[in-house]
Amino acid sequence: MAAKAPDRRRNNPPSHGTTPPVFLSSASSGAVKPKQSSRPPNEIRKIFLRTGLISSVTGSSFLEIAPLKLSISVLGPRPLPRTSSTPFAAQAILTTEVKFAPFASTVRRGYVRDSSERDLGSRLYQALVGAIRRELYPKSRIEVVVTILDSEDEGDDVNTVYMEEGKTTVETKFWDAGRSERALGVVLAGCITAASAALADAGIEMFDLVSGGVATSFVDEVGLKGKGVGDAVSNKLYVRDPAIAPPEGKVPLATCVLGYMAARDEISELWISGKVGTKNGTAEMDELVDEAIAAARSARGVLNEAAKERVQFIVDKTGTTEPLKEESTDVQMTG
Amino acid sequence: MPPPTPLSPPELSYLYTSLSLTPPIRLDLRQPSQFRPIIAECSFLPHCNGSSRICMTEAGECIVGIKAEVEKDATTKYATVIEREKWIEVSVEVAGGGVAGAGSGSGGGGGGVGIGGISGAGGATGRDEGDGGAAVWLKEGLLAGGGGAGAGWSILDRLVISSGWHWKLYIDVLLLTPTSHPSPLLLSTAVNMALSSTYLPKLTSPHDIDDIPTFSDDWAISTPLYEPTSFPKPPISLPVVAVGDNVFLDPSVAEVAAAEAGLVITLSLVDEEGSCDVVGVRSMEVGRAGGKEGERKGIGRKLLREMVGACVKEAGEVIKGLGETTQKQMFRA
Amino acid sequence: MSSLVVPGQPLGSASAYIPGPGVHIFNGQIIASLVGQVVTTTPPSSSSSSSTNTTTTTTPTPTISVQKPILSTTATEEPNATLLPEVSSTVLCRITRINTRQATASIFSVNDHICGDEFQGVIRVQDVRLTEVDKVKIFNSFRPGDIVRARVISLGDQSNYYLSTAGNELGVIMADSEMGDQMYPINWREMKSTRTGVVEERKVAKPF
Numbered sequence: 001m002a003a004k005a006p007d008r009r010r011n012n013p014p015s016h017g018t019t020p021p022v023f024l025s026s027a028s029s030g031a032v033k034p035k036q037s038s039r040p041p042n043e044i045r046k047i048f049l050r051t052g053l054i055s056s057v058t059g060s061s062f063l064e065i066a067p068l069k070l071s072i073s074v075l076g077p078r079p080l081p082r083t084s085s086t087p088f089a090a091q092a093i094l095t096t097e098v099k100f101a102p103f104a105s106t107v108r109r110g111y112v113r114d115s116s117e118r119d120l121g122s123r124l125y126q127a128l129v130g131a132i133r134r135e136l137y138p139k140s141r142i143e144v145v146v147t148i149l150d151s152e153d154e155g156d157d158v159n160t161v162y163m164e165e166g167k168t169t170v171e172t173k174f175w176d177a178g179r180s181e182r183a184l185g186v187v188l189a190g191c192i193t194a195a196s197a198a199l200a201d202a203g204i205e206m207f208d209l210v211s212g213g214v215a216t217s218f219v220d221e222v223g224l225k226g227k228g229v230g231d232a233v234s235n236k237l238y239v240r241d242p243a244i245a246p247p248e249g250k251v252p253l254a255t256c257v258l259g260y261m262a263a264r265d266e267i268s269e270l271w272i273s274g275k276v277g278t279k280n281g282t283a284e285m286d287e288l289v290d291e292a293i294a295a296a297r298s299a300r301g302v303l304n305e306a307a308k309e310r311v312q313f314i315v316d317k318t319g320t321t322e323p324l325k326e327e328s329t330d331v332q333m334t335g
Numbered sequence: 336m337p338p339p340t341p342l343s344p345p346e347l348s349y350l351y352t353s354l355s356l357t358p359p360i361r362l363d364l365r366q367p368s369q370f371r372p373i374i375a376e377c378s379f380l381p382h383c384n385g386s387s388r389i390c391m392t393e394a395g396e397c398i399v400g401i402k403a404e405v406e407k408d409a410t411t412k413y414a415t416v417i418e419r420e421k422w423i424e425v426s427v428e429v430a431g432g433g434v435a436g437a438g439s440g441s442g443g444g445g446g447g448v449g450i451g452g453i454s455g456a457g458g459a460t461g462r463d464e465g466d467g468g469a470a471v472w473l474k475e476g477l478l479a480g481g482g483g484a485g486a487g488w489s490i491l492d493r494l495v496i497s498s499g500w501h502w503k504l505y506i507d508v509l510l511l512t513p514t515s516h517p518s519p520l521l522l523s524t525a526v527n528m529a530l531s532s533t534y535l536p537k538l539t540s541p542h543d544i545d546d547i548p549t550f551s552d553d554w555a556i557s558t559p560l561y562e563p564t565s566f567p568k569p570p571i572s573l574p575v576v577a578v579g580d581n582v583f584l585d586p587s588v589a590e591v592a593a594a595e596a597g598l599v600i601t602l603s604l605v606d607e608e609g610s611c612d613v614v615g616v617r618s619m620e621v622g623r624a625g626g627k628e629g630e631r632k633g634i635g636r637k638l639l640r641e642m643v644g645a646c647v648k649e650a651g652e653v654i655k656g657l658g659e660t661t662q663k664q665m666f667r668a
Numbered sequence: 669m670s671s672l673v674v675p676g677q678p679l680g681s682a683s684a685y686i687p688g689p690g691v692h693i694f695n696g697q698i699i700a701s702l703v704g705q706v707v708t709t710t711p712p713s714s715s716s717s718s719s720t721n722t723t724t725t726t727t728p729t730p731t732i733s734v735q736k737p738i739l740s741t742t743a744t745e746e747p748n749a750t751l752l753p754e755v756s757s758t759v760l761c762r763i764t765r766i767n768t769r770q771a772t773a774s775i776f777s778v779n780d781h782i783c784g785d786e787f788q789g790v791i792r793v794q795d796v797r798l799t800e801v802d803k804v805k806i807f808n809s810f811r812p813g814d815i816v817r818a819r820v821i822s823l824g825d826q827s828n829y830y831l832s833t834a835g836n837e838l839g840v841i842m843a844d845s846e847m848g849d850q851m852y853p854i855n856w857r858e859m860k861s862t863r864t865g866v867v868e869e870r871k872v873a874k875p876f
Contacts (some may be wrong), residue, residue: 058750058784077752078785080826088826119471126618130633131675133692133701137752138823180420200675203736203750205701207692208676254614259633263676264694266633270598272616273475282643285613289639307703308672314737315672315705 009081018056042291044213044241044298049194049306051201059202061306063194066243068186069150072194074202077140092137096125098146098191105151120188121146127192127212127259127269133205142204146191152183152244181273182242185214185257189241192259192269193299200307208261210268211303213296216242217276217288218250238288240295256288260296267293342589347622350593355579362589368649370585373524375657377664378532385533385560387525387661393587394521395512399529405496405548406503422494422501423477425470427508427522469517473506473526476570476601476615490569493560497542502535519599519619520585523572524657530569531661533560563665568604568658570614573650575600575642576621577634582645592622596634600646602654609651613643673700679732688733704736753778753787753820753829760841761789761831763814769793771810773818773831788828791818795832796871797839808857809833809871815842817873839873 039045045066054060059074077092098120100109113121128144189212196209218237237250246252254274258267267289276285342350353360359367371392380386385401406422477490494502506526510517534557536550551557561569576586576594583590591597597619602611618634634642673679678697687693688709690702700706710730753759753775761773775787796804810816817838818831833839836856843859845851845866851859853872860867 076785077750079787082788082827088823115471123618126620129620137750139826139829140752200703203702205690205692206675207694207699207701209674261633261676263678263699264633266635267639268633269618270616270634270639271618272613274614275603276613282613282640282647285616285643286636286640289636293636304674307674311672311703311705311737318737 018054021053021062041237041239041247042294044295045243047193047299047302049197049302050309051197051306052310057202059198059200059204061194061198061201063190063197065186065190065241067150067152068148068190070146070148070187070190070194072147072191072198073143073145074195074198074204075143075145077137077142077204080139080141088139090138091134092132093141094125094129094132094134094144095141096121096128096144096146096195098124098148100148100151103150104148116184120184120191123188123257123269123271124191124195127210128195128199130268131196131206131208131210131261132199133207136205142199144195144198146195148187148191151187181255182214182216182252183244185216185255185271186241188212188257188271189214189295189299193303197303197306201310208263209300209303209307210259210261211296211300212257212259213240213292213294213299214242214255214257215240215288215291215295216255217253217274217284217291218247219253220250236287238291240291240298254288256292258289258292258296260293260300262297262300342592347593350589351578354581354583354590354593357581359578359581359583361583362587365585367581368584368645370653371587373657375524375528375660377528377661383529384535385529385531387528387532389521389525389528391518391521394518395510395514397511397517397521397525398509399525400507400509401529401533402505402507403502403533403535404505406501408499408501419491420474420478421503422491423474423504423506425474425477425506425508425526427469427473427510427517429510429513469508469519469522472519472572472599472617473508473522476523476572477506477526477530490560496538496548497540500548504533506530516588519572519574523570523601527569527571527654528657528661531561531563531658532665534558535560563662566605567612568654570601570603571650571654571657572599572601572615573646573653574598574619575646576619577638577642580638580641582638582642584645584649591619594621596638596642597621598634598639598642600643602646602650604651604654604658607655609655611647611651611654613647616643671706672703673706673734674703675699675701679706679734684729685732686729688731690734690736691732698732700734702734702736704734706732707735708732751778751781751783753783753789753823755820755822757820758838759789759818759820759829759831761816761818763810763812763816766806766810766812768806771806772828773816775829775831789818789820789831790824790828791816791831791833795821795830795834798834804871808869810840811843811868811870813844814840814870817841833871833873836874837876839871841873841875843868843870 048064049061051059051061053062053071054073057073057075060072062071063069080089080093097113098117099113100117102109102111124144124146132142192210192212196206196211199206200209216239218239220235236253237247239247242252242255252274254272254276257271259269260267270289272285272288276288350362361367363371365371374390375387377387378385379388380400383400384403386399388396388398390396494504496502506529508522508525534554536552536554537556537558538548539551540546540549573584574586574591574597576583576591576597578590578594583594586594586597599617599619600613601615603614604610605612677700679685679691679700680698682693682696682698685698685708687698688707690700690704691698692701693699708730711728757779759775760777761775763771763773765772770790770792773789773791775789776783791810793804793806794801796806796809816833818833819835819838820829821832822830824830840859843851845861845864845868847861847864847866849861849863851861851868853875854860854867856872856874857869858867859870859872
């Protein structure tokens with residue numbers, strides 16, 4: 001314990017250095033683009049989720065959903081910075097930070113977080129803050145740091161505009177404003193699911209795990225051209241965990257992203273963008289929300305297993321089915 | 336972080352109890368769906384394409400000026416949605432560099448203040464405050480609203496001038512009352528009114544020519560950004576909170592602090608009767624969220640339905656009224 | 669026993685168990701709040717007390733808790749990152765600064781577990797010892813660099829935990845003299861240098 005008082009003004013790296021995670025290279029090196037079309041709309045893409053990959057932080061996780069790859073570190077509970085501006089906090093203060101790696105999207109991003117990254121951060125905060133038992137960690141700070149390593153985004157080929165000499169060929173798809181919401185939605189849902197796993201890995205007490213779900217409603221392209229708004233209700237197609245490319249001949253109407261606590265049946269974070277027509281009540285919105293909840297439920301299954309996986313590994317390794325804690329309770333009894 | 340309140344824990348507890356009664360009792364004796372008075376004025380800045388000034392009792396006062404500039408379409412390889420979304424730039428600033436937002440003048444997406452209510456700006460550590468939180472949210476509502484994604488109509492289509500040229504819209508929100516947590520209702524009402532009063536000069540050069548477009552300097556024949564007689568109208572965002580099983584529209588700062596769940600719902604007027612379409616929903620951070628053991632941690636589906644339903648049912652009248660006021664002021668001028 | 673639970677998973681009725689660490693109650697159910705193993709401990713049926721009280725307690729209510737298993741067998745040597753000082757926990761700290769009113773200390777161990785981060789605490793002059801509080805001088809009780817065993821008496825203000833060394837077993841346990849060599853305690857308020865034999869004043873903890 002020869003460590004000096006840490007510098008609280010910065011995000012301190014661990015004093016003993018870090019070891020970068022080493023991933024096994026996949027056996028089949030020829031990367032095949034996953035076929036999107038074969039997936040039924042009510043099925044989410046396969047999720048790869050692991051915890052405890054970064055040994056120098058309290059908890060960590062790594063998530064992969066098709067092209068999306070992100071890694072999450074949880075630091076703390078650590079003491080609050082020693083500035084006079086921080087008031088006494090009876091509950092832990094949660095901070096969330098989402099950063100796209102500069103190479104994570106088609107168009108390079110800078111190192112300074114831009115407004116959409118900050119926005120994702122505050123959404124993630126909203127999704128998690130209710131689930132953490134913050135009253136158990138007074139005067140402390142829990143940090144969730146998300147690094148998005150790769151993402152599916154607007155630059156994919158479906159979206160390219162052909163500009164030639166003299167004339168411009170612009171496909172209608174180009175004007176699809178819902179694409180960016182879908183891309184961000186998938187990222188946010190992934191962040192929520194992975195952050196829950198990382199918090200569980202850190203051993204921070206939670207009321208429930210929060211899993212993220214996305215759903216998008218699509219309508220027929222032709223049905224929309226003629227009249228518009230009100231008539232487009234029929235022929236609706238709900239797609240859970242939507243990919244960037246819309247289904248053939250469909251245009252997106254609205255996207256719903258939510259953080260869902262399955263055991264309590266409560267929504268901790270909700271973000272709907274796009275038209276969910278409601279001239280006669282909230283039925284359309286309900287359907288969309290139910291689809292997103294169903295997606296979140298599917299993700300929850302993966303989340304549960306991922307959260308258990310590492311603990312199971314430890315249990316297997318220590319070889320005791322009985323927890324070690326037995327002696328310590330005895331000590332308490334005598335003392 | 337939810338907006339700070341001067342209320343003590345006993346006061347909050349009292350407020351919580353009185354708001355969860357049936358029928359609930361609000362501090363200012365309003366009905367659950369009753370709004371507070373708004374002073375609104377529009378189209379009063381001569382240098383702007385559209386402008387508005389909104390004054391509210393608690394939230395203070397703000398001015399919005401909208402300016403449009405002619406810009407050439409970006410012709411990068413990835414001239415995609417991102418590029419198109421850059422056609423609108425929203426920024427929120429506090430006049431005189433007030434409490435928050437000071438020092439963050441730079442940045443493409445517009446510096447400014449983080450919005451208190453909306454889903455945070457929270458999680459934001461100290462150094463992040465004063466980012467474009469409010470601006471991001473306002474712009475999102477704008478792009479989604481009025482037909483929105485895929486519904487055939489988008490405000491961006493109205494900004495196209497001719498092939499290769501478009502209007503770039505700068506929406507600058509100036510908060511005259513220094514606050515770190517501007518009310519979402521104040522901001523969105525102001526932007527809504529300013530957009531309704533925005534007129535763009537009439538194009539005099541042909542549509543299909545790639546040269547720099549020319550415009551008529553007669554404002555009498557300028558074209559409105561949103562057609563005054565047809566729909567959709569610019570969207571408006573309303574905060575709504577829930578305490579117990581009761582739902583409250585236009586919550587005061589104290590009510591937000593005592594509430595268990597909050598949403599900001601973006602609506603767009605679709606007909607003369609005041610019917611609205613929901614074009615966006617966002618969680619709002621409230622004081623009591625994530626309370627003690629055993630308390631509600633999120634929004635149940637039934638409550639969600641009630642909150643959105645209340646907004647859709649009750650708010651149409653308010654939005655319609657606001658639009659009519661704008662019209663009246665426009666034609667008087 | 670060996671099956672694992674995740675946060676949100678119900679473990680049983682709240683009336684059947686006493687909630688221990690790692691669980692919480694929701695809707696009358698005991699719910700896990702950690703990933704780990706479920707442990708139920710039945711308190712040793714203290715037959716003496718139950719027989720004197722002629723209450724009809726058949727079996728004592730078991731305590732249910734969820735524990736996260738730890739990889740290393742020597743659990744005390746691994747820094748426990750989620751550990752926070754609480755009121756009445758015993759801590760080890762290093763004195764970093766002193767003045768006439770208080771000694772500032774850096775807490776590095778809580779209840780015999782090493783913390784992931786160091787926490788700042790203060791020992792105010794009135795909390796140094798139990799008796800004759802008004803005669804205490806910080807200067808004669810602690811010096812920067814001393815290792816002190818103390819008890820947390822309050823979570824304090826935004827930056828400091830309030831510590832107390834009022835108690836026989838609390839106080840300086842390791843200290844160097846002004847010359848820089850180790851000292852050993854000779855009585856409850858003095859320590860002697862191993863090399864030079866110089867005696868310095870400290871609030872000394874009672875050696876076990």
